[in-house]
Each structure stands twice: as C-alpha cells, then as structure tokens.
Amino acid sequence: MENVKVRMIKMEPIRVRCRSCGKEVKACAGKSVCCGCSNITTIKGNVISAVDMGKVIMLNTYNPIDVERSLTPSELEWQEDRRKRKVRKLDFEDRSFK
Numbered sequence: 001m002e003n004v005k006v007r008m009i010k011m012e013p014i015r016v017r018c019r020s021c022g023k024e025v026k027a028c029a030g031k032s033v034c035c036g037c038s039n040i041t042t043i044k045g046n047v048i049s050a051v052d053m054g055k056v057i058m059l060n061t062y063n064p065i066d067v068e069r070s071l072t073p074s075e076l077e078w079q080e081d082r083r084k085r086k087v088r089k090l091d092f093e094d095r096s097f098k
Contacts, residue, residue, distance in 0.1 A: 012060060014043055019055040 013027040021037035032044035041050040050056050071079075 014046060014048065014061070015059040016041060016043065016048055017057040017059055018050070019057060020052075024059065 013029075015024060015026045017024045018035040018037060018039055018041040020039040020041075021035055023035040023037070023041075025033050025035050025041055025043055027033060027043040027045070032042055035041040039051050039055050041056050042048070048056065048058075
C-alpha cells in the first residue's frame with residue numbers, strides 16, 4: 001500500500017479587544033460575536049468590523065497551522081477492510097396480535 005498523507009488545517013480563533021469598553025471579543029465558528037458597546041466591534045468568521053477601527057486592538061491574527069501526518073500501513077489496511085465489508089440485513093419476526 002502507498003503511504004498516503006492527510007493534510008489538516010487547525011485554526012486559532014481571532015481575538016480582538018475593544019478600547020471603548022475594554023471587552024475582549026473571541027471568534028466563534030459560524031456565528032458573529034459583538035462587544036455590545038457603541039463601537040459595535042464584531043467578528044464573523046475571519047472578518048472584523050467596528051464603527052471606529054482605531055479603537056480596536058488585534059490580540060492575535062489569523063494563522064492557519066498546517067498539521068501533516070501520514071497513515072500507517074496498519075491504518076490503511078483497516079480502512080480498506082472496512083470499505084470492503086458488506087452490510088448485513090436484519091430480518092425481524094412480526095409478533096403483532098390481531
């Protein structure tokens with residue numbers, strides 16, 4: 001079997017601090033997060049918005065971290081065996097009273 005490499009990307013969430021209210025805002029996957037003050041510092045995905053961007057401090061940046069690993073021959077063999085298995089059909093008795 002060939003040595004197959006799987007590439008995984010791990011992302012650290014973006015964090016910013018609003019200078020108006022001092023609240024730290026951390027990104028959540030799939031939804032927008034807001035500080036709640038009049039500056040409305042908002043993070044949605046990898047987009048940061050605010051009324052006054054001068055009052056926003058970036059605490060970390062968007063850095064995708066590449067994690068590379070290869071599957072061992074035993075893992076590849078297990079996956080091939082799992083792919084080739086057949087689905088068993090179960091046959092149940094009907095014990096309904098009429």
